[in-house]
Amino acid sequence: IGGIDQFYLREFDGSDWQQLAGSASGNGISGRVAASRAPTLAYHNGELFVAWQQADTDLETPGDEIYAARFSGGSWQAAGVGSNTSGGVSNSRGSATQPRLASGGDRLQLFWTDDQIAGRAGDDVALYTKVWNGTSFVERIAGDAGGEGISRGTRLPLSVVAAVDSNSQPIVVWNDADAHRSEVFLASGDLPTSGSVRVASSEAGSTLQELLDTFDFGPGDAIVVTGEITQNVTIAAADAGVTIVGAPGSKLIGSVTINGVADVTLRRMTIDGSIAATNADRFTLRESTLGGIEIVGGDDVQLVGNQTAAIQLSGGTNRLVLEQNRTSNLTLGNGGATEIHASGNQFAVVQIGSASSGRFSNNTMTRLHIAATFTGLIDNN
Known part of the structure; x- marks a missing residue:
């Protein structure tokens, strides 16, 4: 209209x-x-919702919201x-584009995508x-609509569906x-849609370990870590299935131990220490920054989008997925790993x-150092 x-x-x-009002x-x-452009719409509980990309001239620094x-x-x-x-x-006070509405269940x-450069919040x-x-x-998890959002490890998300x-x-x-290659990513879910969600902090009685010791968490339960917590953390069998998520700016100063506990998920954690997971079937670590990762045994472990100094795999860990991680050293040690899938990672040294x-x-x-038999493909690296 009028250009x-x-x-x-x-x-x-x-x-x-028919038009509506x-x-x-x-x-x-x-x-x-x-x-006003790029509209998206969805019906929810009998109401029609519309979202769009708006040139926002009301802001001190005009941009799209x-x-x-x-x-x-x-x-x-x-x-x-x-x-x-x-x-x-x-x-965002930046450049927000590509809105997508989706409705299902309740x-x-x-x-949407957000240009952190325009908002002076980052370089992606x-x-x-x-x-x-x-x-x-609203954000379901603190950080869903801030910082690196839900696409950590991605520099330029396009064609969002x-x-x-x-x-x-x-x-x-x-x-x-x-700049390196075009890849397609899929993300499913956030915090569990059922169960309890508790907040861990540095306050007495509310630290991460105290919450794990006090409550029996399971599938559908979650803990959101806030602030800076100094302690070593052990996740016990009574908490199998728990999801632990780091809020923006949070940090755990200490190490995490998971021994024989299945279905534990850690996301967006900053850990000034390491994680050791032994026989932890279906353990998932995503979008986290930490000192080191040690995986011993266990089936169907997933390490995705993490930054760490070293990753060590041993004990015959089976069907491990290793994607979009950055590490100086990846070592397949005693007992090795079977059916490992490693793609899109940045390794300084692989041993x-x-x-x-x-x-x-x-x-x-x-550098790639092969000192033992590897059965499978090493290609397009």
Whole structure:
């Protein structure tokens, strides 16, 4: 309109396409004279939600933000306080683009990309998300819509596609068009959708170890780590299935031990120490920064998007997934690893010191030292 991008909406009523309260005329749903583009929509609990990329001229430093509205009671309303005014849902003071709404089960999820360079918050483009809580879009986990978001290890997420399944589990896929190669990533879920969520801090009675000792956590339960906690942590069998997530700016000064405990997940942790996981089936460590990782035995361990000085695998750990990690030293020691899948990692040195099997592909390596039989492929590195 007058050289300014606007988006319009019509809904099919069974016989014809109808606009909803001016949604296909004038300045449309946005009601703004500045450019409004890249709309996305979804129905949730009988209401129609729309999100879009809005040129936000109200800000001191103009840029694009993600706005959202919902059609309720015969009119378009803000999807939460401030969702369609200065800053919008994203409120990044940077360049927020590629909004994607997805609805399923009892959940409505909004994803978007945010240029951290424009917002002077980093040097990458991050993928962010918020969930509708009935009154506004909020972070499900602290850090979902800040810092490196949910795409740690990705530099330029493009072609974002999102969905929420019938069990209310969000799924998002994107292409990372970084300087080295283009890859497709998939992320599923966040904090468990059932169970208890507790917050760990440095306060007496609320440290991470004290919470683990006091409560029996299981599948569906989670702990969010805040602030700086100084202690060594041991996860016991009574807490099998727990998810532990680090909030932005949090740090654990100490080491983590997991011995014979299955289905433990750690995400976005900063650990001034190391993790030792022995016979910890389905242990998952994602998007974390720490001193070292030792995996002994166990099936179906996943190490994804971490930064660490060293990774040591031994004891015949089976079907281990190693993707998008950065480490100075990867060692396959006594007992080695079977059916290892390593892709997209940055290794300074890889040492295969015990018979192992699997595939190393599309990694960056400075040096590869093979001192024992490796059965499988080492290709395109």
